[in-house]
Amino acid sequence: MIPKKHSTNKKKDFVSLLKSWFGMVQEEGEALLFDKEMSSSEEGSNKYKKRKNKLWKLLGYCFIALTIVFIFFRYGSNISGSFNPSEPKYIPKRRSFYTYEIEQDNPLIFPAIENQPALKKAGLEILFTKGTQGSFVVNLDQKPMSEKQKKQLLASTENNDKVLYIKNQFIDHGRVVYSGSKKESPETVIVTLVDFDSYGLDSTVKIVQNRVDYCQRQGYGLYVRWIQEFIPFIEEQDLSKQINQDFIKFLIMRQAMYAFPHAKNFWFLDKNALIMNMNMNLDSQIFSKTNKHMIENDLVYLKSHIIQDAPVKTHGNLWKKNAKTDVESEESTFSIKDTQFSYMFAKQYLPIENIDTSSFLMKNDMYAHALLDYMNDPLFRQYSWQSVQQALAHCLQWHPLLMRNLIMIREKVIGSFYDPNPSKNSVNNEDAVTDVKKDAYYEGHFVIKFRDCLRLKTCNSLLTEYYNLIDK
Amino acid sequence: MLLPISNTSKSSHKKQLFKINQFLNNNKRKFLGLITIFFILFWIIPSPSNSSVYDSSPSIISKLFHGAKKSPRVMIILAANTGGGGVLRWKSEQEFAIERLSISNKRNYCLKHGYGLVVKDLTTAKRYSHEYRESWQRVDIIKQTMREFPDTEWFWFLDIETLIMEPRMSLEDLIFNKLDSVAERTVQQFNPLAFPINIPHVDYSEEPDLLITQDCTGFNLGSFMIRNTDWSRLLLDIWWDPVAYEQKHMIWDHREQDALESIYASQPWARSKIAFLPTRLINALPHGACGEDPNKHKYFYNSLENDFTVNMMGCAYGRDCWSEMQGFMTLYEVKNNKWYNKIFGI
Numbered sequence: 001m002i003p004k005k006h007s008t009n010k011k012k013d014f015v016s017l018l019k020s021w022f023g024m025v026q027e028e029g030e031a032l033l034f035d036k037e038m039s040s041s042e043e044g045s046n047k048y049k050k051r052k053n054k055l056w057k058l059l060g061y062c063f064i065a066l067t068i069v070f071i072f073f074r075y076g077s078n079i080s081g082s083f084n085p086s087e088p089k090y091i092p093k094r095r096s097f098y099t100y101e102i103e104q105d106n107p108l109i110f111p112a113i114e115n116q117p118a119l120k121k122a123g124l125e126i127l128f129t130k131g132t133q134g135s136f137v138v139n140l141d142q143k144p145m146s147e148k149q150k151k152q153l154l155a156s157t158e159n160n161d162k163v164l165y166i167k168n169q170f171i172d173h174g175r176v177v178y179s180g181s182k183k184e185s186p187e188t189v190i191v192t193l194v195d196f197d198s199y200g201l202d203s204t205v206k207i208v209q210n211r212v213d214y215c216q217r218q219g220y221g222l223y224v225r226w227i228q229e230f231i232p233f234i235e236e237q238d239l240s241k242q243i244n245q246d247f248i249k250f251l252i253m254r255q256a257m258y259a260f261p262h263a264k265n266f267w268f269l270d271k272n273a274l275i276m277n278m279n280m281n282l283d284s285q286i287f288s289k290t291n292k293h294m295i296e297n298d299l300v301y302l303k304s305h306i307i308q309d310a311p312v313k314t315h316g317n318l319w320k321k322n323a324k325t326d327v328e329s330e331e332s333t334f335s336i337k338d339t340q341f342s343y344m345f346a347k348q349y350l351p352i353e354n355i356d357t358s359s360f361l362m363k364n365d366m367y368a369h370a371l372l373d374y375m376n377d378p379l380f381r382q383y384s385w386q387s388v389q390q391a392l393a394h395c396l397q398w399h400p401l402l403m404r405n406l407i408m409i410r411e412k413v414i415g416s417f418y419d420p421n422p423s424k425n426s427v428n429n430e431d432a433v434t435d436v437k438k439d440a441y442y443e444g445h446f447v448i449k450f451r452d453c454l455r456l457k458t459c460n461s462l463l464t465e466y467y468n469l470i471d472k
Numbered sequence: 473m474l475l476p477i478s479n480t481s482k483s484s485h486k487k488q489l490f491k492i493n494q495f496l497n498n499n500k501r502k503f504l505g506l507i508t509i510f511f512i513l514f515w516i517i518p519s520p521s522n523s524s525v526y527d528s529s530p531s532i533i534s535k536l537f538h539g540a541k542k543s544p545r546v547m548i549i550l551a552a553n554t555g556g557g558g559v560l561r562w563k564s565e566q567e568f569a570i571e572r573l574s575i576s577n578k579r580n581y582c583l584k585h586g587y588g589l590v591v592k593d594l595t596t597a598k599r600y601s602h603e604y605r606e607s608w609q610r611v612d613i614i615k616q617t618m619r620e621f622p623d624t625e626w627f628w629f630l631d632i633e634t635l636i637m638e639p640r641m642s643l644e645d646l647i648f649n650k651l652d653s654v655a656e657r658t659v660q661q662f663n664p665l666a667f668p669i670n671i672p673h674v675d676y677s678e679e680p681d682l683l684i685t686q687d688c689t690g691f692n693l694g695s696f697m698i699r700n701t702d703w704s705r706l707l708l709d710i711w712w713d714p715v716a717y718e719q720k721h722m723i724w725d726h727r728e729q730d731a732l733e734s735i736y737a738s739q740p741w742a743r744s745k746i747a748f749l750p751t752r753l754i755n756a757l758p759h760g761a762c763g764e765d766p767n768k769h770k771y772f773y774n775s776l777e778n779d780f781t782v783n784m785m786g787c788a789y790g791r792d793c794w795s796e797m798q799g800f801m802t803l804y805e806v807k808n809n810k811w812y813n814k815i816f817g818i
Contacts, residue, residue: 089652089653089656089657090657090658090660090661091657091658091676092658092669092670092674092676094673094674094675094676094677095670095672095673096672096673097672254673258672258673366702366703366706366741367706369673369740369741370706370710370739370741370742372741373673373738373739373740373741373742374710374713374739376738377716377734377735377738377739378738379715379716379719379720379734379738380715380716382719383715383718383719394715398713398714399706399709399710399713400709401702401705401706401709402706402709402710
């Protein structure tokens with residue numbers, strides 16, 4: 001009982017305190033009688049109204065003041081926060097392997113081929129430095145040669161300086177990027193690796209000249225580098241193994257995408273291939289095809305194994321969701337642009353059913369970057385792969401999202417293979433050709449590839465023979 | 473309240489009430505019929521939240537009645553039932569209690585801010601038995617949840633031993649609206665694993681899609697946020713990859729965490745969209761989770777600085793989960809007691 005009494009007393013005190021605060025009533029007794037008294041008499045009600053108005057006014061002021069304080073606390077803290085300039089976060093600049101770059105406004109990027117004999121003579125021991133574990137390394141932070149240095153080295157008669165000049169030129173070539181704006185930039189870039197060790201100077205000149213001629217005619221960009229430039233960036237540095245050479249293809253693709261940031265398509269074309277028909281291009285061969293039926297049957301492989309006996313097949317449907325495939329009419333046109341693809345690999349049937357990695361297309365987008373980076377991951381590369389095709393097939397088969405963005409095309413579209421014993425009546429009657437030889441090279445085809453020519457030691461002679469056949 | 477009500481107004485009011493009453497009385501059946509029809513309509517028409525997500529276009533009627541009920545922008549994924557959920561061993565009473573507390577904590581938070589909450593089971597399946605993939609469920613769980621809620625933008629993955637300590641803070645205010653200033657794009661500030669800071673081809677021009685934190689052992693996957701994008705789906709796809717894991721599963725004791733660290737170390741496409749939040753923001757650790765460390769102020773929970781979420785990571789190993797949970801729960805109650813509750817002693 002006692003605490004209850006106490007609390008009521010307290011409450012009364014509190015009420016009287018409030019009322020005295022607002023200047024309404026001074027005495028407790030008056031306060032209790034207040035309401036009745038005021039409502040009953042005329043005079044009182046006037047008085048009451050006045051006081052009431054006063055109270056409302058006071059309450060209003062209080063409310064406004066509180067609102068201002070509230071608003072200040074709510075948003076003022078944010079304002080004060082935005083006044084303090086937050087320290088800029090460190091965001092590194094996008095870069096390639098090398099710290100320094102050399103900008104070039106010509107979209108044809110290729111190394112000084114005339115150095116080939118000198119490079120071969122110098123060898124890797126001089127071009128790179130030996131690291132602690134006996135592998136070749138290169139100093140990535142070294143500055144490129146200045147004009148003055150170049151002149152100095154060229155003027156010198158000493159043999160050492162000449163070698164140093166060639167070495168610097170060799171390393172500096174990796175730093176070259178195309179500096180053209182988005183408008184000037186070529187849409188397609190041809191990427192090629194050349195080899196100063198196992199190819200003759202004649203062959204290399206023909207390979208590069210063939211691509212330069214073609215790119216100039218079609219307005220493409222060109223990105224050629226020595227395969228030996230990439231030796232410090234791989235773990236197994238023995239280029240005599242085919243697989244080590246093949247992994248470099250993916251390294252150079254990523255570099256090419258860096259060197260031509262605004263180009264859309266990147267076409268890797270191996271060194272033992274020649275573009276035979278200068279009037280054909282990727283547009284006429286692939287991108288401008290509009291007949292849906294033709295694309296599905298004669299250009300791409302749907303629901304097909306990518307390597308022999310692979311458990312996973314390519315997609316059965318090419319088209320994007322928004323390409324209205326359900327409306328099947330003769331007039332509706334489809335082009336490869338309506339498809340969801342980031343890379344196109346050709347499928348080879350000879351010697352075995354496999355992915356062809358000597359000629360392929362890639363877009364400069366996220367899926368292509370992911371595939372390339374994944375293939376270039378050292379941990380991935382050092383797995384005991386039999387061939388790069390096996391590694392690539394693994395990527396595609398284990399990752400449905402990577403597979404979704406693959407288009408498997410017919411080999412002859414971007415590279416027919418050289419057939420030493422061609423079927424005779426094939427030019428006139430293509431149906432007569434056996435299925436496996438459908439992709440062999442015939443006159444008028446776009447590109448010829450000399451598969452296995454290095455092993456058979458026929459590269460130089462074949463390149464010379466077919467280079468002379470090119471109609472210009 | 474104090475003004476006397478005049479008699480005239482009172483009577484007119486009464487009259488009006490009487491009229492309405494009469495009207496209702498006369499049309500009893502019609503009203504009942506209408507109400508029944510409405511009731512049946514609401515009953516029959518499935519609400520969009522119950523219907524499967526695969527059926528992408530809900531019927532016009534259900535749209536009309538349920539309005540544009542969108543899936544929430546942010547969703548919390550809570551991984552419950554660690555270790556098979558009582559299949560491999562008895563699930564103790566304390567574990568049940570921890571789960572209950574943790575779930576209600578997140579539930580209250582989500583209700584308050586309009587986020588979604590999914591509680592997912594860390595089931596033990598045959599898929600995880602090969603090469604010690606026991607803790608890899610979270611990759612599958614996120615993939616699955618992304619499929620279930622295609623319109624949700626952000627997913628916040630949380631382990632069960634976590635508590636949101638400051639439920640009044642919304643994630644938008646804390647993180648999503650000021651990603652640029654909150655998140656670090658590189659490991660330059662805090663690099664316990666000594667990653668190379670600048671690798672080639674990384675492109676930081678776009679907003680990050682994966683927000684993680686680091687503690688003394690490297691990445692901490694007890695609490696992280698992932699955006700529902702193509703990039704995220706591709707990362708979840710590549711994360712599982714067996715090539716690296718086959719070579720390293722005997723060495724990597726943190727399994728999926730080590731696999732992600734390896735991807736971060738050498739794949740620029742992934743690094744481009746990963747950002748780091750301050751550890752104490754969404755993943756503060758209790759003292760004892762990491763040993764003595766010069767960086768401990770970066771990840772040990774500090775109640776004075778109102779750290780948002782606490783993660784009792786690894787409490788099952790040599791520490792007492794239940795007492796830790798109780799300790800933080802008490803602190804939570806003290807911190808979130810409203811001022812009027814304090815005055816009236818409720």
